[in-house]
Structure formats: structure tokens, C-alpha cells
Amino acid sequence: MLCRRGARLMWAVLALGVTQILGYGALYYAFPILVPHVAATFEQPETVLYVVFSVGLLLGGFTAPVLGRAMDRFGAPRVMVWGSAAVALALIGVALAPVFWLWAGAVLLIEAISVAVLYDAAFAALVRLRGPGARRDITRLTLIAGFASTLFWPLTTALVDLWGWRGAYAAFAVLHGGIALPLHLWLARVPPEVEDATAPKPRAPEFPPLPPALRQPAFIAVAASFALSGALIAGFGVHMVPILTAVGLGTQAVAVGMLVGPAQVSIRLIDALFWRGLHPVSVALVSGLALPVAVLGLLAGLPVLVAGAGFAMLFGVGQGLASIVRGSVPLALFGSVGYGARLGNLALLRTLASAGAPAGMAALIAVLGVQGALWAALWLGLVAVLPLIWLRLVMARAGVLAPVL
Structure with a gap:
């Protein structure tokens, strides 16, 4: 059975x-x-x-x-x-x-x-x-x-x-x-x-739940981080090829941009096979950090093909993991009771932040140029991971999460 x-x-x-x-x-x-x-x-x-x-x-x-x-x-x-x-x-x-x-x-x-x-x-x-x-x-x-x-x-x-x-x-x-x-x-x-009568007992949570006192600040931290990262993903999702073209890839931009898909699938496969014991908050940190690191590669003066390929693959890593952590982080932190409503509230905040991101990115490019827009995106990406870093430190201090990834 x-x-x-x-x-x-x-x-x-x-x-x-x-x-x-x-x-x-x-x-x-x-x-x-x-x-x-x-x-x-x-x-x-x-x-x-x-x-x-x-x-x-x-x-x-x-x-x-x-x-x-x-x-x-x-x-x-x-x-x-x-x-x-x-x-x-x-x-x-x-x-x-x-x-x-x-x-x-x-x-x-x-x-x-x-x-x-x-x-x-x-x-x-x-x-x-x-x-x-x-x-x-x-x-x-x-x-x-x-x-x-x-x-x-x-x-x-x-x-x-x-x-x-x-x-x-x-x-x-x-x-x-x-x-x-x-x-x-x-x-x-x-x-x-x-x-199911064949199951001897309900499946236990994979990670210790958050203490009640941490739940509201944790939700705020997750909501803020997911909304800001979602805006960055939405902005680059529309403008990736024009940006890669502008930084010097020219007609190669489309081919380089196609690396996003394989990177998404590869990182999800890695998560499925090797990161089973990794707390979803730590996976969310990897996802969030991948985005500003991807932008930094375009600003670091590397050979343009190397920088463009690195950007596309790291963006794929961040985007691929973002789809996972939007479901796994709320489950790990807050449990299965009220899970649907919690996902709905997070989706509202993420959508509000992302809705204007493509237009916002276009405006930044028009006003600051591509380099200026990339610097703005870098700072936004760094700000987006700060709530998760804070949350992880608080969870480690409370004994909910080990002090290492």
C-alpha cells in the first residue's frame, strides 16, 4: 500500500x-x-x-x-x-x-x-x-x-x-x-x-518551525526580499538582449541569452539531487546573490563574451531558484497551515513590485545609460538580499538554523 x-x-x-x-x-x-x-x-x-x-x-x-x-x-x-x-x-x-x-x-x-x-x-x-x-x-x-x-x-x-x-x-x-x-x-x-490510513503518522516538517515571535518579522523580510528580487528578474527578463547587445555582444546577444534556460534547469537539478539538506532560506540567499553577482560581471571589465555568458548563466541560476524558494521558504518557515493564503499575499507584493519593473528599467537606461542602469540594478540586488541575511542571522541566533549554509 x-x-x-x-x-x-x-x-x-x-x-x-x-x-x-x-x-x-x-x-x-x-x-x-x-x-x-x-x-x-x-x-x-x-x-x-x-x-x-x-x-x-x-x-x-x-x-x-x-x-x-x-x-x-x-x-x-x-x-x-x-x-x-x-x-x-x-x-x-x-x-x-x-x-x-x-x-x-x-x-x-x-x-x-x-x-x-x-x-x-x-x-x-x-x-x-x-x-x-x-x-x-x-x-x-x-x-x-x-x-x-x-x-x-x-x-x-x-x-x-x-x-x-x-x-x-x-x-x-x-x-x-x-x-x-x-x-x-x-x-x-x-x-x-x-x-491516508496506510500512513502511520503525518509527515514531519523537514526543518524546525520558527518561534511565534519571529513569524511576523520573518514574513516581512521574505516579502521584501522576494519583491525586490522579483522586480530585478522582471526588468532583466524583458531587457536582457538589448543590454547584452549594448555592452558589446552585438548579434551574439541572442545566442548568449539562450544560456539562461539551461542554467535554470541545471540549478534546479542540483537542488533536487544535492541540496536536500540545505535550508530553503539558504537556497533563497544563493538565488538572491546570483543576481547582483551576474550584474557585477558585466561591470567588472571582463572580456565581453565571458561577462555576457556569465551574466546569462548566473541570471538563470537566480531565476531558476527563485521559482523554487517562493514555495519552499514559506513552507519551511511557517508550515502548511494557511499556506495558500500566505503564498497569495507574497504574490501580491511580488507582483506590485514587478509590474513596473520593465518600464522602470527602460527609464533607467534612457536617463543613466546602460552602465548607469547596471549600477542601479547591482545596488537593488544587494538590497534585496539584506532581509534574507538578517533573517538567517536571527534564525541562527534562535537555534532554528545552523550558523553555516
Whole structure:
């Protein structure tokens, strides 16, 4: 029975991995490929479409706390079921929209409810199934979901060539309704480990919980660090290729930027295989420090190809770990009770900080130049890790965490 239970949980991770690939692929990575075609159809500037998308992301930040509380109350898999159905219907609305404003309304709806089907919901579903010992499953899930861009960039291009952008959105609706929805329905029927009669006792937390007196300041520290790092990731995510071009890589910038993906997958694999005993706060420190170190490489006067490749790989390390620690750090510090609501509150703060980051980075480049913008990003990255350094020192002093990584 225990072996059967373990196999069922393994299939649950794989199922969530598939739905995350579909979710991030269709709702995020496909968008920039579809934008030129949609803009041409509705005779709108591409910038306007990106504004709609950004507003949708901001709406998703505001709905995240509400959806997080719903996950705690009803179970994340159930929320993911109706989320998949709603996303599939909204994608059909996008595909059939006869005018721009109906298209924009459907896109806003998709992004507003996307929290119900993406990482935060998937992490909450794993915590429901595994309890406090879900950290490894979170890492495994992000390792699978890391292939979303690799799969959906060429898939979206092929769908547009075959059926146009409307056909691509219709295909995404079929994928969500025909694959993601049934998988989430199945997950909703998988009993939590703590309710399984074959399990002798609930899975214990992997790390000592925080004392009650530390919980509020710890949450503030985590929220501040994740929000600032998220803003840095969002800014560079949009402007990476132009910045690499400006520092001297020229036409090689795109090829160098492609190193981000392999670095993301590699660091997640390292975390899954070798960092099982490392506290998630320490992993968050590695993630946070990777970003300013990446920027420092561009400012250090190294050969441009070495500096650019180092920047792309370190940025991939920081971004790859950031997806893991957004789920594992709250679980380790605060436990599984109220986990969904806590993720929702963190998502709101992270989204508020990240929403204006691409525009802010563009403004810095325009006013200070690329070098000045890089110096500003370096200081922002260093400030972002200060709350985690403080938290780690406090935890070590309280005996919750060893004084070394």
C-alpha cells in the first residue's frame, strides 16, 4: 500500500508538471510570439497589447490573496479544476474576439485567474498531498515546468503558421480543457498523505518551525526580499538582449541569452539531487546573490563574451531558484497551515513590485545609460538580499538554523 501511495504521489508531481507547462506556455511564453499577429489584425500598436498584458498581471496579483484563501478552504486541486475550466473558456473568448476591446477583456480575465492554475496553486496542491515534507516535490515540479518555454516557443510558432493566432489560442483552449482540466480533476480525488490510513503518522516538517515571535518579522523580510528580487528578474527578463547587445555582444546577444534556460534547469537539478539538506532560506540567499553577482560581471571589465555568458548563466541560476524558494521558504518557515493564503499575499507584493519593473528599467537606461542602469540594478540586488541575511542571522541566533549554509 505504501508503495502504491508513493507511486500515486509521483504521478501527482508529473501531472502538475504537465499542467504547469501548459499554463506557463500558453499564458506567458506564447504571448510575445502572438502579439505581432494580433496587433496587425486589430490595427493596434504592439505596445498597447503589452500594456493590456501588464495590467492583467497586476490584476492577478490582487486576486492572488483571495484565491490563496480559497485553496486553504477548499483544497488547491479543486481551485485548479475550476481555474482550468475558466482559462479554457477565456482562451476561446480570446480566439473568437471580433474587436480589440473584447480581446483585451478576455486577456485581462485570463491573467486575473491565472494564479488558480500556475505555480502558487501547484505548490499548495503538493503541500496538501505531502504536508510539511513537500519541498522535494516542489523542486521536482519546477524542474519539469522549466521546459515550458522550450516547448511552447516552437509550438506557438508552428500553430500560428498553420492556423493563425486565433487557431493558436483555440488550440491552447483545447489543451487546457482536454488535458489540464482532467488532470486537475484526478488530483482533486487523490487523498492527502495525512488522511491516508496506510500512513502511520503525518509527515514531519523537514526543518524546525520558527518561534511565534519571529513569524511576523520573518514574513516581512521574505516579502521584501522576494519583491525586490522579483522586480530585478522582471526588468532583466524583458531587457536582457538589448543590454547584452549594448555592452558589446552585438548579434551574439541572442545566442548568449539562450544560456539562461539551461542554467535554470541545471540549478534546479542540483537542488533536487544535492541540496536536500540545505535550508530553503539558504537556497533563497544563493538565488538572491546570483543576481547582483551576474550584474557585477558585466561591470567588472571582463572580456565581453565571458561577462555576457556569465551574466546569462548566473541570471538563470537566480531565476531558476527563485521559482523554487517562493514555495519552499514559506513552507519551511511557517508550515502548511494557511499556506495558500500566505503564498497569495507574497504574490501580491511580488507582483506590485514587478509590474513596473520593465518600464522602470527602460527609464533607467534612457536617463543613466546602460552602465548607469547596471549600477542601479547591482545596488537593488544587494538590497534585496539584506532581509534574507538578517533573517538567517536571527534564525541562527534562535537555534532554528545552523550558523553555516
